Amino acid sequence: MKIITMKKIYSIAIIALASTFSTLKMYSQDSTQAQLKARAKITEVQAREIASAKVPTGVIKTAELEEENGKLIYSFDISSPGTANITEIAVDAITGAVVGDSIETPKDQAKEVKEDMAAEEKVKAQSKKY
Numbered sequence: 001m002k003i004i005t006m007k008k009i010y011s012i013a014i015i016a017l018a019s020t021f022s023t024l025k026m027y028s029q030d031s032t033q034a035q036l037k038a039r040a041k042i043t044e045v046q047a048r049e050i051a052s053a054k055v056p057t058g059v060i061k062t063a064e065l066e067e068e069n070g071k072l073i074y075s076f077d078i079s080s081p082g083t084a085n086i087t088e089i090a091v092d093a094i095t096g097a098v099v100g101d102s103i104e105t106p107k108d109q110a111k112e113v114k115e116d117m118a119a120e121e122k123v124k125a126q127s128k129k130y
Helices: 006-039 044-054 106-129
Strands: 059-068 071-079 086-092 098-104
Touching: 006 059, 044 059, 044 071, 044 086, 044 098, 071 098, 098 106
Parallel strands: none
Antiparallel strands: 059 071, 071 086, 086 098
């Protein structure tokens, strides 16, 4: 007969708890996206067409449905031939209007990646507290 020590029980409980929080976080992110999609009045396909019309020679590299400054938007990063810059087009997910149009240089892009990573680390640190 094996004897299970308190240390082993504690370790198993910690692993189970961490697994549960990880699953809840993934569920939360999925449900949040589902909630955002349910609120959108236009589809991502429609928003892509609108964004592509603004940069007809470009290729959409990333697409994201998000709430930004109180507005539900589709955000598209579009690369164009002959430049390292990215054009970011924001399309209102309710009206289909273009609500943002900006150029990001490689330096801007690197800064954005760094900020996104820092925000992700902050979320991870918060989830570890629980």
